[in-house]
Amino acid sequence: MADPAPPASPPAGYTVTMTTSNPTQTPEKTPTQFSTSVATRFSPLSSSGEAAGTGSPIPPFSTPPAPSGRPIPHFGTPPPGSAGSPIPHFSTPPGPPVFSSPLRPAAVPFRASPASPQPVPFSSGSSLPTSSPPFANGSTDVLTQISAGVDDSTFESPYVLFSAHKVLKNRKLANISSLGFGALVSPGRDIASGPQIVEREPHRCQNCGAYANLYCQVLLASGQWQCAICNKLNSSDGEYIAPSLEAVRQWPELSSSVIDYIRTGNKHPGFVPVSDSRTSAPVFLVIDECLDEGHLQHLQGSLHAFVDSLPATTRIGVITYGRTVSVYDFSEESAASADVLPGDRSPTQEFLKALIYGTGIYLSPVHISRPVAHTIFSSLRPYGLRLPEASRDRCLGTAVEVALAIIRGPSAEMSRGIVKRPGGNCRILVCAAGPNTYGPGSVPHSFNHPNYPYMEKTAIKFMEHLGHEAHRHNTVVDILCAGTCPIRVPVLQPLAKCSGGVLVLHDDFGEAFGVNLQRASSREAGSHGLLEIRCSDDILLTQVIGPGEEAPSDAHETFKNDSSTCIQMLSVEETQSFALSMETKGDIKSSHVFFQFAVRYSTIFQAELSRVITIRLPTVDSLSAYLGSIQEDVVSVLVAKRTLLHAKDASDAVDMRLTVDERLKDIAMKFGSQMPKSKLYQFPKELSLLPENLFHLRRGPLLGSILGHEDERSILRNIFLNASFDLSLRMLAPRCLMHRDGGNFEELPAYDLAMQSDTAIVLDHGTDVFIWLGAELAAQEGRSAAALAACKTLAEELTEQRFPAPRILSFKEGSSQARYLVSRMIPAHRDPPYEQEARFPQLRSLTPDQRTRLKSSFLHFDDPSFCEWMRSLKLVPPEPR
Numbered sequence: 001m002a003d004p005a006p007p008a009s010p011p012a013g014y015t016v017t018m019t020t021s022n023p024t025q026t027p028e029k030t031p032t033q034f035s036t037s038v039a040t041r042f043s044p045l046s047s048s049g050e051a052a053g054t055g056s057p058i059p060p061f062s063t064p065p066a067p068s069g070r071p072i073p074h075f076g077t078p079p080p081g082s083a084g085s086p087i088p089h090f091s092t093p094p095g096p097p098v099f100s101s102p103l104r105p106a107a108v109p110f111r112a113s114p115a116s117p118q119p120v121p122f123s124s125g126s127s128l129p130t131s132s133p134p135f136a137n138g139s140t141d142v143l144t145q146i147s148a149g150v151d152d153s154t155f156e157s158p159y160v161l162f163s164a165h166k167v168l169k170n171r172k173l174a175n176i177s178s179l180g181f182g183a184l185v186s187p188g189r190d191i192a193s194g195p196q197i198v199e200r201e202p203h204r205c206q207n208c209g210a211y212a213n214l215y216c217q218v219l220l221a222s223g224q225w226q227c228a229i230c231n232k233l234n235s236s237d238g239e240y241i242a243p244s245l246e247a248v249r250q251w252p253e254l255s256s257s258v259i260d261y262i263r264t265g266n267k268h269p270g271f272v273p274v275s276d277s278r279t280s281a282p283v284f285l286v287i288d289e290c291l292d293e294g295h296l297q298h299l300q301g302s303l304h305a306f307v308d309s310l311p312a313t314t315r316i317g318v319i320t321y322g323r324t325v326s327v328y329d330f331s332e333e334s335a336a337s338a339d340v341l342p343g344d345r346s347p348t349q350e351f352l353k354a355l356i357y358g359t360g361i362y363l364s365p366v367h368i369s370r371p372v373a374h375t376i377f378s379s380l381r382p383y384g385l386r387l388p389e390a391s392r393d394r395c396l397g398t399a400v401e402v403a404l405a406i407i408r409g410p411s412a413e414m415s416r417g418i419v420k421r422p423g424g425n426c427r428i429l430v431c432a433a434g435p436n437t438y439g440p441g442s443v444p445h446s447f448n449h450p451n452y453p454y455m456e457k458t459a460i461k462f463m464e465h466l467g468h469e470a471h472r473h474n475t476v477v478d479i480l481c482a483g484t485c486p487i488r489v490p491v492l493q494p495l496a497k498c499s500g501g502v503l504v505l506h507d508d509f510g511e512a513f514g515v516n517l518q519r520a521s522s523r524e525a526g527s528h529g530l531l532e533i534r535c536s537d538d539i540l541l542t543q544v545i546g547p548g549e550e551a552p553s554d555a556h557e558t559f560k561n562d563s564s565t566c567i568q569m570l571s572v573e574e575t576q577s578f579a580l581s582m583e584t585k586g587d588i589k590s591s592h593v594f595f596q597f598a599v600r601y602s603t604i605f606q607a608e609l610s611r612v613i614t615i616r617l618p619t620v621d622s623l624s625a626y627l628g629s630i631q632e633d634v635v636s637v638l639v640a641k642r643t644l645l646h647a648k649d650a651s652d653a654v655d656m657r658l659t660v661d662e663r664l665k666d667i668a669m670k671f672g673s674q675m676p677k678s679k680l681y682q683f684p685k686e687l688s689l690l691p692e693n694l695f696h697l698r699r700g701p702l703l704g705s706i707l708g709h710e711d712e713r714s715i716l717r718n719i720f721l722n723a724s725f726d727l728s729l730r731m732l733a734p735r736c737l738m739h740r741d742g743g744n745f746e747e748l749p750a751y752d753l754a755m756q757s758d759t760a761i762v763l764d765h766g767t768d769v770f771i772w773l774g775a776e777l778a779a780q781e782g783r784s785a786a787a788l789a790a791c792k793t794l795a796e797e798l799t800e801q802r803f804p805a806p807r808i809l810s811f812k813e814g815s816s817q818a819r820y821l822v823s824r825m826i827p828a829h830r831d832p833p834y835e836q837e838a839r840f841p842q843l844r845s846l847t848p849d850q851r852t853r854l855k856s857s858f859l860h861f862d863d864p865s866f867c868e869w870m871r872s873l874k875l876v877p878p879e880p881r
């Protein structure tokens with residue numbers, strides 16, 4: 001660590017765009033290439049009407065930083081814009097609505113053994129020709145399609161959401177890039193009724209590496225199976241020999257679309273009980289000591305609460321940094337004492353040795369160290385010099401280096417009896433109020449420094465290296481920032497990103513910050529994650545966006561003709577997702593195409609898990625059948641991620657807004673219809689939610705100009721690019737709930753018409769939740785207190801498991817903060833009444849007097865309404881549902 005060599009090539013900046021390549025790919029399957037070139041910029045007004053990020057050639061593999069964490073409670077209510085009638089997101093009959101499982105129950109590592117019946121292969125005493133030679137020819141042994149009768153609704157996997165449930169056979173139509181075909185994959189998702197668990201090695205195709213699955217064909221007499229991806233015949237070592245179709249389907253992997261293969265290893269037979277979970281992965285707090293009094297008080301409150309929230313067996317360490325690094329020693333049980341290192345350079349080997357082999361205890365279980373930790377936090381003092389926040393020396397980089405050295409050093413093992421190597425990820429939680437301005441990875445205090453650009457570049461390289469180094473030692477670095485001092489996001493983001501952590505910005509060190517400290521430390525994370533994607537030969541994976549990078553070729557087994565795309569996951573968390581874009585290589589002849597996703601990782605329970613998800617989709621000739629199978633919210637999220645990928649800075653964001661317009665026009669021209677005797681195009685009715693979602697994208701915090709600082713937008717963008725479907729959708733289009741007397745809520749489209757003065761509304765925008773109290777309601781003391789309490793409870797319920805925890809703000813109509821809400825609602829107050837009623841039917845329940853007052857409550861501003869925007873694009877606004 002003393003003299004870190006910067007990594008070879010990744011470019012400066014926090015989004016690396018790469019492409020997959022696989023040396024073993026067949027020539028016609030090679031267009032996805034990993035390259036570190038920066039994503040091709042698209043002209044937003046290209047004449048072809050092709051939208052950005054989807055034209056060809058697409059720079060395929062793109063890694064946005066920092067995964068985002070927790071599961072989102074989803075209440076199965078309709079998305080905004082659906083006029084309050086509960087429309088399930090996924091309407092195929094037999095399956096439950098996907099991604100709408102309620103709050104996750106307390107962590108149960110794996111389903112108990114009854115859920116994983118061990119199939120008993122037929123004994124050799126049976127009447128079957130078990131002695132048949134391997135690879136017998138098929139003359140007496142017929143390939144049996146074991147998926148016969150399998151309902152294709154099984155593709156409704158909670159782990160993989162496709163943009164459509166059917167694939168177009170016609171290549172030209174299928175590859176129209178403004179709409180695109182793709183999927184969101186959340187391989188680490190934790191489902192209450194999780195997959196079947198199998199404690200043995202999987203059968204894999206010796207040719208392409210695919211796993212045996214329910215779409216294989218099996219020779220019942222010999223037990224051989226034919227790969228669904230490459231059609232090669234494989235041996236099962238006789239295991240799949242069975243008297244009948246029903247019998248062979250006793251094998252879980254031959255009957256279920258998701259299987260977890262578990263290897264617990266010799267050292268840890270069985271599963272580690274839940275109560276022992278996370279005990280061995282330490283948490284290191286790295287705390288900025290350059291805070292002013294007010295901020296410090298908030299921070300101290302959050303830190304005290306944090307330590308009280310930790311399980312007794314969690315090991316904790318505390319480091320503070322300013323111009324120096326103080327490492328707190330827990331060996332004195334009643335006093336806070338610290339070793340101090342200079343902050344201007346990386347710690348020397350000698351110093352680290354003294355630290356690691358000395359008598360100090362720097363990581364100690366909470367049940368022993370809690371009193372000392374409280375003493376340490378209470379003893380923190382406000383910044384003493386008279387320097388503005390941005391000019392203070394903060395050696396954040398050195399502090400993280402020291403924390404990392406202690407985590408991996410032997411002293412970690414010697415602390416108070418716990419000697420186990422951590423199974424899951426260790427965590428470093430940085431609490432920062434400003435940028436890294438001192439020592440390794442620092443930038444000058446002022447942008448006006450003559451050498452700023454060069455020093456920033458060097459700092460970014462250092463931070464990338466430090467993040468990779470942390471990842472190598474299974475340590476995730478989360479950076480939780482607060483306050484008003486610009487933190488220089490481009491420099492800090494790579495540290496979080498490369499380690500698999502997140503960078504989150506808060507207004508202050510108060511409530512939301514405290515909640516995020518706790519959620520960051522307790523969110524589950526596996527390590528050593530590897531995601532392999534295999535598809536039918538007809539399908540080409542063109543782009544991957546998500547918290548990972550190209551896996552080195554030695555990270556995974558290779559097979560003769562393995563055409564998989566392999567992604568190294570930076571951490572495995574249940575609500576991160578990968579956004580995949582796919583194309584078809586030619587007109588498809590077969591009736592189905594197959595997709596297999598295999599994720600391998602070490603769980604926090606120290607087991608090796610391989611989760612194999614196999615899905616097949618039917619192919620269709622009919623465009624209307626294809627459009628009818630489209631999942632609008634999934635398409636919206638995929639389109640938004642592809643767009644945001646290119647919105648690296650403020651000027652890109654402006655370009656991308658125009659790109660959204662072009663994309664919509666193209667979709668209407670290619671999939672919609674022209675109105676008779678008119679130049680207007682009708683948007684396809686199957687996609688009627690998409691324009692409204694994209695209108696929110698254009699105006700909202702991700703792409704619009706409503707945030708105060710580009711840093712904020714950049715952080716949200718990074719969270720969004722890695723987020724799960726639920727959080728992504730919420731960040732894209734806010735959800736509006738109106739309070740009703742009695743504590744009930746009515747879901748309404750997120751239109752400004754909801755801002756009715758005698759009501760209260762809750763607007764959930766993913767990373768922000770706003771509670772708005774109408775002025776008339778606020779004037780009635782008792783009623784407004786009850787409404788506010790109900791709204792707060794709802795806001796907390798909606799976001800209970802969300803990571804990052806959102807900022808929750810409440811304010812009254814007419815206050816200065818109310819603009820936060822106004823700017824995120826679709827302005828519809830200027831639309832003609834018939835149009836308002838069609839899109840916002842709740843208006844009909846208002847008295848004429850109430851409607852008059854509502855109308856007069858709006859300030860006039862120039863933002864076009866949704867309908868005006870659509871017409872400006874020469875599109876007919878889609879009929880509301």
Ligand SMILES: [Zn+2]
Pocket residue numbers: 205206207208209210227228229230231232
């Ligand atoms: Zn194969």
